[in-house]
Every structure is written in C-alpha cells, then in structure tokens.
Amino acid sequence: MKEYRFGIVGATGLVGSEFIKVLEQRNPPIKSVKMLASYRSAGKKLFFNHQEYTVEETIPESFDDIDIALFSAGGDTSKHFSPIAAKAGAVVVDNSSAWRMEPDVPLVVPEINPDDIQKHKGIIANPNCSTIQMVVALYPLHKVNPIKRIIVDTYQAVAGTGIRAVEELKTQVVQVLEGKETIPHVYPHQIAFNALPEIGVFLDNGYTKEEWKMVEETRKIMHAPDIAVSATCVRIPVLTGHSEAVHVEFTNVMLPEDARQILSQAPGVKVLDDPVISLYPQAWPCAGTDETFVGRIRQDASNPKGLAMWIVADNLRKGAALNAVQIAEEMIKRDWVRPGGR
Numbered sequence: 001m002k003e004y005r006f007g008i009v010g011a012t013g014l015v016g017s018e019f020i021k022v023l024e025q026r027n028p029p030i031k032s033v034k035m036l037a038s039y040r041s042a043g044k045k046l047f048f049n050h051q052e053y054t055v056e057e058t059i060p061e062s063f064d065d066i067d068i069a070l071f072s073a074g075g076d077t078s079k080h081f082s083p084i085a086a087k088a089g090a091v092v093v094d095n096s097s098a099w100r101m102e103p104d105v106p107l108v109v110p111e112i113n114p115d116d117i118q119k120h121k122g123i124i125a126n127p128n129c130s131t132i133q134m135v136v137a138l139y140p141l142h143k144v145n146p147i148k149r150i151i152v153d154t155y156q157a158v159a160g161t162g163i164r165a166v167e168e169l170k171t172q173v174v175q176v177l178e179g180k181e182t183i184p185h186v187y188p189h190q191i192a193f194n195a196l197p198e199i200g201v202f203l204d205n206g207y208t209k210e211e212w213k214m215v216e217e218t219r220k221i222m223h224a225p226d227i228a229v230s231a232t233c234v235r236i237p238v239l240t241g242h243s244e245a246v247h248v249e250f251t252n253v254m255l256p257e258d259a260r261q262i263l264s265q266a267p268g269v270k271v272l273d274d275p276v277i278s279l280y281p282q283a284w285p286c287a288g289t290d291e292t293f294v295g296r297i298r299q300d301a302s303n304p305k306g307l308a309m310w311i312v313a314d315n316l317r318k319g320a321a322l323n324a325v326q327i328a329e330e331m332i333k334r335d336w337v338r339p340g341g342r
C-alpha cells in the first residue's frame, strides 16, 4: 500500500491537537508527519504515536516534501499557504472558511458528497463545524423526502473559537464565582454564565457570517441550491460540543418514527431518543466522540410537513479534524491524492 507524507499546519492549536489524536486512532498509511505552526511555536515538542516531533515554522519550503497537508491555522494563513502547498504538489484539506465557497474547491462531508473530492485542484475545503453536523443528520432524510426549508438555532461551544476562548471561559467562570469583574478579550462580552448571539461578523443582511455559512455551505454540500435555510448561531459557555435545535420542512409528510428508522441506519449518525428516560444528545458526553447524535425527534406542531430535532456533535472532531481526516482517507482509498504532482 502507498504511504503518504502528512503535514499538519496549526499543529499546536485545538484542531491541530485533535488532528494528531485522530491520525493516531485511525492510522491511515502515513510515511511521515511534519508538525507546522507559526514562528511563535517553532521548536515546541509534540508527540505522535509516542514519538517526539519538533514544531517547525510554516514557510513556503515546508511543503516540498508533503503529500497531504491538513490545515487548521485560520483563514489568512490558509489564503497565503494553501496555493503554495498545492503548487508544491501537496493536496490541502483546509479547515478555515477561506476556500469553501470557491466554485472549483470541493466542500466535502464524506458521508454526503465524497465524489466531489475527485474534482480537487490541490485544495479541498472542510465545512464549518455547525454545518457538518447538521447535514450529516439531515442528508439521509433529504434523500428520501427532499427538504424544502431548514430553521436552525445553534448552541456553540467555546472550543469552536480556539484555545484562547477556552482559557477565557475557564478564567471568567472562576472570576464570576469569586465576585470579581471579568474583562472579555476574545468575545465582545462576558461568555461565562452568558449566551452571545454573535458568531463571526455581522453582514449587511443582519445575519452573522457564521449563520450565513450555514445557509451557503448546506446548499453546496447537499447539491441543493434551492433549500431555504435560516440560522441563528449562539455561543454558550460549554467547552466542547455544538448543539442545534433544527426545524425541517420536507416535500411530503415525514413521520418521526420513519426519521428515527432512517437515521438509525445512516453513516456517522447515532440516534439517542427516548424522552421517558431523558435520553437525548448532550454536549458534555459527546466530547471526544465521532458520531453526530440526534434526538428529540418530533412532529413540528407548526408545520404538518415538518420535523423538529436536536443534533449534537464534537466540533473539534466531526466538526473539524475527523471530517478532514476522513476526506484524506477517502482520497487515499480512491487513489485521488496526487503526490509528487501531479
């Protein structure tokens, strides 16, 4: 079997750490791994499969000996380095939003549109974390009964913002409990014991960028340009694991028991749905897991062709690192990596 030279750009970040764990656990055919970050972390030590690696500053030459470059280093870094990496012959799987809506960049959730990977020209985009878990749960239903409209409200963990946000929440929780003043740095307001309906910048249409990503990316991944989507994205003081209240309108009536049956066989989905014993997906226990959990499936009382449900997943795993590694695995399986150029 061919082996591939992997690079992790942003290896010292929250998603980067998860990349390391996911690669260790899933064990794709790896010839070598290079740990890359900014100059700030150059020289730091990281472990992969019990072996010590030294973090290197990302420079254009970093990509000369990489086949698959897993990027999680923000949009600006990706805008700058992804074309350089692709030109050097690597295939980039990028976690930022820099490339997602570019027409010639595939935006992929392997359970949904793996064939799109083949069209890559050196860059493949990993979708937004909130979008990934929603489409993993909705696409199997859409295939049976096309979806016309989605209304989604998110409850997003601070890990979605990165390491600094996790530290900010932990610090503020202690400060509030000790009766001290909090000074927000990462978020516009205190996040501890609060809920902030602002994720990403506000757009002219009144939505935030995060909300608009859910609109556009859902349509692109599902190849369903006519689906109507409206999202409200809210940051809450949860460490890891995004939750979503989703209301879906189908073309025809969809019974909750039929939805449960379809989802119980859907790839990557686990149904947790028994109100009698208070069984439903929760953020805390979902942290560190790979599935997208769905529960509270019920008829939408306001719409005869609608269902309401609650969807939860680990934003660092299925929402980021795991999905990207699955893309890499799919490329490897189908021989769609073009190492060496090419």
Ligand SMILES: NC(=O)c1ccc[n+]([C@@H]2O[C@H](COP(=O)([O-])OP(=O)(O)OC[C@H]3O[C@@H](n4cnc5c(N)ncnc54)[C@H](OP(=O)(O)O)[C@@H]3O)[C@@H](O)[C@H]2O)c1
Pocket (backbone or CB within 6 Å): 009, 010, 011, 012, 013, 014, 015, 016, 036, 037, 038, 039, 040, 041, 042, 058, 071, 072, 073, 074, 075, 077, 095, 096, 097, 127, 128, 129, 159, 160, 161, 162, 163, 164, 315, 316, 319, 320
């Ligand atoms: N967190 C999530 O749930 C999630 C989900 C989906 C997508 N994403 C995306 O993934 C990316 C990283 O998120 P994160 O949560 O891991 O953030 P993070 O914890 O803040 O880590 C950021 C990483 O990027 C590196 N970096 C920053 N500037 C760089 C540069 N100029 N060159 C090379 N590396 C650089 C940092 O390296 P240093 O240590 O040197 O600073 C660090 O390793 C973002 O684009 C984010 O939108 C995150």
